[in-house]
Amino acid sequence: xxxxxxxxxxxxxxxxxxxxxxxxxxxxxxxxxxxxxxxxxxxxxxxxxxxxxxxxxxxxxxxxxxxxxxxxxxxxxxxxxxxxxxxxxxxxxxxxxxxxxxxxxxxxxxxxxxxxxxxxxxxxxxxxxxxxxxxxxxxxxxxxxxxxxxxxxxxxxxxxxxxxxxxxxxxxxxxxxxxxxxxxxxxxxxxxxxxxxxxxxxxxxxxxxxxxxxxxxxxxxxxxxxxxxxxxxxxxxxxxxxxxxxxxxxxxxxxxxxxxxxxxxxxxxxxxxxxxxxxxxxxxxxxxxxxxxxxxxxxxxxxxxxxxxxx
Amino acid sequence: xxxxxxxxxxxxxxxxxxxxxxxxxxxxxxxxxxxxxxxxxxxxxxxxxxxxxxxxxxxxxxxxxxxxxxxxxxxxxxxxxxxxxxxxxxxxxxxxxxxxxxxxxxxxxxxxxxxxxxxxxxxxxxxxxxxxxxxxxxxxxxxxxxxxxxxxxxxxxxxxxxxxxxxxxxxxxxxxxxxxxxxxxxxxxxxxxxxxxxxxxxxxxxxxxxxxxxxxxxxxxxxxxxxxxxxxxxxxxxxxxxxxxxxxxxxxxxxxxxxxxxxxxxxxxxxxxxxxxxxxxxxxxxxxxxxxxxxxxxxxxxxxxxxxxxxxxxxxxxxxxxxxxxxxxxxxxxxxxxxxxxxxxxxxxxxxxxxxxxxxxxxxxxxxxxxxxxxxxxxxxxxxx
Ligand SMILES: Nc1ncnc2c1ncn2[C@@H]1O[C@H](COP(=O)(O)OP(=O)(O)OP(=O)(O)O)[C@@H](O)[C@H]1O
Ligand SMILES: [Mg+2]
Numbered sequence: 025x026x027x028x029x030x031x032x033x034x035x036x037x038x039x040x041x042x043x044x045x046x047x048x049x050x051x052x053x054x055x056x057x058x059x060x061x062x063x064x065x066x067x068x069x070x071x072x073x074x075x076x077x078x079x080x081x082x083x084x085x086x087x088x089x090x091x092x093x094x095x096x097x098x099x100x101x102x103x104x105x106x107x108x109x110x111x112x113x114x115x116x117x118x119x120x121x122x123x124x125x126x127x128x129x130x131x132x133x134x135x136x137x138x139x140x141x142x143x144x145x146x147x148x149x150x151x152x153x154x155x156x157x158x159x160x161x162x163x164x165x166x167x168x169x170x171x172x173x174x175x176x177x178x179x180x181x182x183x184x185x186x187x188x189x190x191x192x193x194x195x196x197x198x199x200x201x202x203x204x205x206x207x208x209x210x211x212x213x214x215x216x217x218x219x220x221x222x223x224x225x226x227x228x229x230x231x232x233x234x235x236x237x238x239x240x241x242x243x244x245x246x247x248x249x250x251x252x253x254x255x256x257x258x259x260x261x262x263x264x265x266x267x268x269x270x271x272x273x274x275x276x277x278x279x280x281x282x283x284x285x286x287x288x289x290x291x292x293x294x295x296x297x298x299x300x301x302x303x304x305x306x307x308x309x310x311x312x313x314x315x316x317x318x319x320x321x322x323x324x325x326x327x328x329x330x331x332x333x334x335x
Numbered sequence: 336x337x338x339x340x341x342x343x344x345x346x347x348x349x350x351x352x353x354x355x356x357x358x359x360x361x362x363x364x365x366x367x368x369x370x371x372x373x374x375x376x377x378x379x380x381x382x383x384x385x386x387x388x389x390x391x392x393x394x395x396x397x398x399x400x401x402x403x404x405x406x407x408x409x410x411x412x413x414x415x416x417x418x419x420x421x422x423x424x425x426x427x428x429x430x431x432x433x434x435x436x437x438x439x440x441x442x443x444x445x446x447x448x449x450x451x452x453x454x455x456x457x458x459x460x461x462x463x464x465x466x467x468x469x470x471x472x473x474x475x476x477x478x479x480x481x482x483x484x485x486x487x488x489x490x491x492x493x494x495x496x497x498x499x500x501x502x503x504x505x506x507x508x509x510x511x512x513x514x515x516x517x518x519x520x521x522x523x524x525x526x527x528x529x530x531x532x533x534x535x536x537x538x539x540x541x542x543x544x545x546x547x548x549x550x551x552x553x554x555x556x557x558x559x560x561x562x563x564x565x566x567x568x569x570x571x572x573x574x575x576x577x578x579x580x581x582x583x584x585x586x587x588x589x590x591x592x593x594x595x596x597x598x599x600x601x602x603x604x605x606x607x608x609x610x611x612x613x614x615x616x617x618x619x620x621x622x623x624x625x626x627x628x629x630x631x632x633x634x635x636x637x638x639x640x641x642x643x644x645x646x647x648x649x650x651x652x653x654x655x656x657x658x659x660x661x662x663x664x665x666x667x668x669x670x671x672x673x674x675x676x677x678x679x680x681x682x683x684x685x686x687x688x689x690x691x692x693x694x695x696x697x698x699x700x701x702x703x704x705x706x707x708x709x710x711x712x713x714x715x716x717x718x719x720x
Contacts, residue, residue: 078720110555
């Protein structure tokens with residue numbers, strides 16, 4: 025069952041079209057990535073999905089309930105983690121959590137224990153009673169996320185949650201997201217980090233200029249743009265003899281040789297590689313090293329939009 | 336209720352900030368104290384008394400001034416020092432009783448007592464009291480002189496006898512009462528300053544407090560609130576409640592604090608309470624409007640102080656409306672301040688009730704409704720666009 029369904033979302037700020045006909049769906053337990061550069065329209069899309077920004081067109085339902093800026097029912101299903109840290113600096117983490125817990129409608133009796141649980145999850149148990157203005161950037165980020173987890177939402181929306189975070193905090197954030205996905209939460213994750221999208225997301229939408237350019241699993245996206253694996257071989261002996269021997273193989277699209285190395289473009293490196301090594305042996309060319317480079321979303325993005333993900 | 340959670344969080348944040356504590360609670364009370372002490376009408380004036388000789392009657396004159404509750408009398412052994420202190424305002428007036436006072440009286444002459452005051456209105460008022468002492472003494476000495484002249488007793492014993500008669504019952508006494516309205520009324524020294532300060536500070540805090548609202552918006556906390564299952568109506572109600580609560584807490588503190596510490600009489604309690612609630616509502620509405628119109632909290636904070644002081648000056652919360660020319664009094668009434676001050680003046684000076692300030696209450700209600708509607712309307716738009 026789909027937790028989130030949205031279609032035809034559009035938003036313009038005066039002349040500027042920020043989001044144009046965006047639609048997708050996310051199933052329970054699925055992590056869906058919105059991958060796009062700065063200004064692509066990720067935050068605008070998410071704001072409309074969370075019911076905090078009036079859309080010009082389109083429809084959003086979460087767990088079967090329609091979301092607009094005027095509805096509140098469906099909002100209980102959403103945990104929204106904004107891109108910018110949205111916490112009171114002069115309150116403690118516990119006070120921030122209690123405050124938003126009340127707004128999420130968590131019953132009084134379970135609020136205290138739930139706040140403790142979340143503090144534990146985000147690793148702030150021992151700093152829970154300090155004012156958040158005394159926190160490090162990473163600690164603030166974790167609290168920012170924790171608030172969105174309070175009410176155990178069916179849909180967790182994370183807007184670039186790892187920006188400005190040290191590698192350790194970043195890793196713990198990514199691990200938490202993976203765990204949430206496994207526990208059945210639908211996750212909408214925006215990022216302009218290709219590696220994060222590849223690691224976390226079951227499906228990814230490439231968004232640019234307010235439009236979704238392509239959508240699918242990583243494999244699907246790669247295939248969609250006709251990207252191939254690259255095998256780099258380090259050779260001992262004549263690279264040219266190897267090139268000659270391999271040229272007849274149909275799986276090989278392109279092969280180029282340098283002094284002591286050969287670069288081979290293939291469909292599906294894993295199935296072709298054993299045969300290539302076999303041919304090398306038959307041709308009496310020694311192989312000193314093998315490297316397989318699978319195409320990534322970065323290259324998909326480049327192919328689709330003609331520009332790099334990060335400028 | 337979710338609005339309540341937002342309101343209480345507003346209050347929690349306020350009381351946690353030491354600088355607001357100072358400006359919201361300590362500063363207004365200090366100002367009431369300072370203004371009351373320097374400009375208030377009813378404090379005990381000090382009279383410096385220099386007795387040049389060592390005559391018994393001269394000392395009697397000084398003792399009688401000392402006995403007068405209206406004054407605090409201070410003895411000066413040096414007339415030069417006394418004159419200087421009068422000039423510097425350390426004492427409000429000086430009385431110099433010459434060395435030959437007793438001798439002149441005993442020889443049947445007219446003794447002169449020198450009164451030194453400054454050229455202000457209160458000086459004239461004080462002089463009357465000192466003159467009353469002189470008149471008292473003259474009566475005693477006049478009577479004694481008659482007794483002495485009849486050969487019934489010597490001057491000194493005649494004076495003693497006359498003094499006994501004067502302090503006993505009988506004779507005539509002038510009891511003073513007033514009619515009409517005095518410029519600065521016959522009221523406690525803090526009574527007028529306190530309401531003006533209340534209005535001034537509640538507005539100042541409300542307007543400057545819009546910074547907190549802008550900060551909440553800029554931090555994205557407001558948008559985050561919208562993302563929760565909380566209606567925008569509840570959020571607006573909560574934020575308005577927060578502004579209102581802060582204004583009420585401050586207003587109540589100033590009211591109760593000034594009543595307890597400086598004995599300020601606020602008049603009819605119901606009337607004063609209604610005025611306070613309306614002032615707080617208007618402050619809340621103005622704060623919401625500022626909070627929606629400005630996007631920069633520091634800018635709003637300083638503009639708030641600027642507008643707050645400007646409105647207070649215009650509306651008579653800094654200088655009494657009585658000293659304004661007529662047209663300015665009319666202009667002053669475009670501010671809620673002037674109406675609120677009128678209301679308090681009616682309650683405090685004329686023993687007015689809620690009924691007698693109905694006009695002021697209605698006008699203030701109008702201010703409150705307009706500002707609250709405008710404020711919430713603009714803020715609602717800011718939250719979802
Ligand atoms: N409130 C606004 N007013 C005017 N323009 C806006 C507003 N919000 C966003 N935009 C514009 O809309 C476009 C999309 O912005 P958006 O914040 O959705 O991008 P994003 O993908 O989240 O980028 P980033 O990775 O930098 O967060 C941008 O060109 C931005 O300048
Ligand atoms: Mg963004």
